[in-house]
Amino acid sequence: MTTSLDVSEKLPKGLIEVYSQIHGIAAELSIPLLIVGATARDIILVHGYNAAIERGTKDVDFGIEVQNWEHYEVLRTALIEARFTPHSKRAHQLDTTDSDGLPWEIDLIPFGGV
Template structure:
């Protein structure tokens, strides 16, 4: 999916287009790979791109940006602030010139060996960034404006579900409801992508289609698991497989 172009030009508002354009310009100038993640990625790909019903409105936009150290991250945020973005009290959050919350999570060489980051200055806010590398490496190019051309890099559903499963693992049990709903949405809407449905009838998947009694939704959910597994790195896969022997095993029993 990384080599294709999904054109959704004209489907998102001008303020959001302007926000994406600013972030793209800065990341390009600094040569920093990035990927749009979170609910915005879900809506761009599945709702605007493939016609799935929108799950719920989202007011913020999430980016994961690959940096080598905190100095590089500070250079990024300072560059955005020179374009009118404003800092907030939340360490990863900026406000766009139109006051849209923008969350920016760094990953890459900035991570510790456990794929976590500790926010400065005290390092008391620790966040797992496991799975962000895969989501970035396998992002889909999405065109949000035709003239001038503005293309952005957005997490695919396989990348999204990796991040959601990691979030499920990291979160306290009583905080998992949102993750469960998001996982269910991804599993139930992957069939909106016509290439995925076509894959369900391939020779390699027809046995699975038969095993699900020709249920397209369930077969496409299985294929989503296959696609997620194919992009997951060793550490990410090891973490997610833990779910297969405990709570949530039905989601990853074939991972």
């Protein structure tokens, strides 16, 4: 059995733009990724099933499949060149503001060959 949820009209426009930009850059570099963590939960439960859940943070966790740490750095550098700002204390975090003016913390969580 396969179940698909169409949440395309339910997510904030600015956040969709952030997702799209990260996905596009990762795709150009042939780096598979997926949204994980609380954001993944919210997409399914809040936007798919209208559950009432409050978020404590404005972060989006991306699981990124990389071959090694150099491969990770290639994606991180490409995102910084695109408009994402490195966090001063957390190497895995980039900060951005979406087109709606909302700030987001982007966490890049590597898996695979690292």
